């Protein structure tokens with residue numbers, strides 16, 4: 001079964017909606033520039049509402065060790081999703097923190113996909129996400145998708161997931177086209193940047209489950 005991660009949750013009501021809809025993972029963003037950023041206090045309050053069967057993923061951009069450690073504790077995180085990390089940084093974080101590491105791999109060309117092999121043994125999961133345009137404030141969470149055909153014929157040698165510009169209207173096609181074992185969404189279940197919609201979350205999970 002395709003796993004679903006609903007990312008960028010910052011309010012109890014939409015977090016509860018994601019859990020009730022059957023999300024496998026919920027994500028909390030720890031990046032001050034993001035409209036989805038949560039404080040450690042918010043993360044702790046949100047995480048307390050999440051049953052153990054649902055994974056809790058913290059999203060970080062070039063984060064320092066103090067933030068990572070504080071967030072793992074406050075958010076009862078089961079994994080950290082690193083944006084901007086190279087394989088050596090991912091491996092070092094994994095070793096030091098003893099937590100599952102997801103490495104976000106920004107994709108625009110086939111050459112980007114070919115970087116995937118370097119993360120084998122360094123991260124626990126790769127997340128293929130659309131490369132942000134030059135000068136963008138955020139490396140992810142931009143509602144942009146990449147050309148899924150770039151994944152055609154790629155032999156995946158480690159767990160992976162698909163992110164970037166997914167929504168209830170395109171996720172079934174994305175699953176069919178790529179065979180992704182996990183899909184990850186943030187903007188596509190929002191009414192506006194940072195404002196999650198319980199209806200859109202339910203529609204997204206339903207679209208994945210009923211495809």
Ligand SMILES: O=C(O)c1ccccc1N[C@@H]1O[C@H](COP(=O)(O)O)[C@@H](O)[C@H]1O
Nearest residue numbers: 007034140141142143164165185186187
């Ligand atoms: O969502 C954010 O604000 C964010 C900030 C910094 C790094 C990553 C971020 N989001 C992640 O980007 C992908 C794709 O998001 P979208 O569905 O295209 O909006 C996803 O993994 C988010 O968790």
